[in-house]
Amino acid sequence: MVSQKEVSAMKGTKVLMVGAGGIGCELLKTLALSGFEDIHIIDMDTIEVSNLNRQFLFRKSHVGQSKAKVARDAVLRFKPNISITPYHANVKDNTFDVDFYKQFNVVLNGLDNLDARRHVNRLCLAADVPLIESGTTGFLGQVTVHVKGKTECYECQPKTAPKSYPVCTITSTPSKFVHCIVWAKELLFAKLYGDKNQDNDLNVRSGGASGSSDHVEDVFERKADEDIEQYGRRIYDHVFGYNIEIALENKETWKNRTRPRPIYVRDVLPDQLSQPQPNGHVDGSECAVGDLSSVSAMSSLSLKNPQDIWSLMENTKVFLEAFKLFFTKRQEDIGNLVFDKDDQLAVEFVTAAANIRASSFGIPLHSLFEAKGIAGNIIHAVATTNAIIAGLIVIEAMKVLQNDEKNYRTTYCLEHPTQNMLLMPVEPSEPNKACYVCSESPLLLEINTNRTKLGDFVEKIVKAKLGMNLPIIMHGSVLLYEAGDDLDDDMVAIYTANLEKVLSQFPTPITSGSMLTVEDMQQEFTCKINIKHREEFDEEKEPDGMVLSGWTQAPPPKESNPSNGENKANTSLSEPLNADSDDEVEVYVPEPVAKKRKHSDITKETEEEEEDELVVLPDANLDFKKKKLV
């Protein structure tokens, strides 16, 4: 029951919702039915078929239309007298500046990525508007309240790094199917269809070119006299045959491991089968432009069930057919492709390549459905969790609107009841005094100032780590760099030249003890970075060649104090989720915040392997964190 006080809190209130996906659809419906009358929604996406199973405001006929607009229309049909303003746009667009945020009483996030969440967090801090964050993954979910100066901000706790694997496991010694998937999508797929100039750990030398010649032939390049079929078979033989033979030469590696088996096309496909057998779509003539599902090796080969585990022969056929289709029907994409789990042909190729590699290494093969899940870091979504989380967001929004500070709660939705509770409310933490975002605490950057260019600092730290869009970089009162569309040509030339300069070679050198000020005008966010020169970095563990720190964890939060009055002080989650929902029956868990709570009786499943750094499952900022309650 909504009390009179709550009704008046909602009247005249202006709410901004960001994200109209799995959580967003539920949230918009709940807001409207709870009595909110002025709701603005930002979502940059259009509706996909895969959204329909849980984003219940959308129907098949809406596929391709703006999520924000269709969600608005759907809700207005059952709640016609309220105002819903949709924006089909990226929340990072310049139009959504601090003044835009200032018109709202509260902002509610139903997003699926760290980047957008950080951006909204900063704008809410700058505009001094409360933010309610949310996330779900399968049965797990959480809602957190961020009120400037009162509770921690979204960035008060460092986020854990995405799951990564050592390069050598991926390139040479896979032992699990996921290693084969990472190899297939990060190395092989990226090499064949992505940016040719990227660093790649695939062996690109062919047998003939491995001599002393300075010129290294890249076997992944198509030869002038080669047709697509020959090209595909040559790549197959190179990566599954020749490269494995080369790897086997290193006897040390295989002393305590099962030796992989080189696989060549001729061993798998009898001659008459080595040509694909077209069927239906193979000439691509009826493919709709831009429809990623219309070009499919599976349909060419009459493979229907994505749950089937293909034989080595079938995987080989899918590999060669998908390869051919990319080069005949998707030429315009080649050179720019990044693996996308919604790209049918990409999933088929990666599944087949991972399975052939798995076969070589004696690892069990998987179906396309399973491979897609692993490649896309997919955890199946539970629509009910989204509904519960949306309800909790509205409950917290009402408290925030009434300034009911002492009752703000971070609430976790659990997978198994603990002490008979599936919803676990705990008091929010206070702002972290070491937070570089809300407390403006300086960061420390260890960097080789005699080797690193300003441009590397901008890309790897300012943009990638600090999530700034339009940075300005100052050293004392000297302006070193500024991004923006409104700069005159002279300034652009100076800044471009500066990006190429090594830090210690600026007229006022940047070296140990220097402090840089980095500012993002759009986010109205400034941060200070103390520089410490360091000569060497571990290439495997510190691949950026720089280490950013000084952003430490906050002291343990207050004892948990569930709002239902029971004493649950000894029950809490060790790590909240900061989940991303995603796709079909899918939800992502990204970047959980590391947070320690007293008396934790939650055991976290230990990762099976201690693995240090490298090839990152990138789709990510996503991190599978399974939690088990005992």
Ligand SMILES: Nc1ncnc2c1ncn2[C@@H]1O[C@H](COP(=O)(O)OP(=O)(O)OP(=O)(O)O)[C@@H](O)[C@H]1O
């Ligand atoms: N920068 C952004 N600006 C605006 N909307 C965003 C931004 N980033 C993410 N979103 C929106 O947040 C929503 C998150 O919803 P959800 O997690 O259910 O994913 P989804 O995109 O609907 O599913 P899938 O990724 O599987 O297609 C999406 O609708 C997405 O468009």
Ligand SMILES: [Zn+2]
């Ligand atoms: Zn903070």
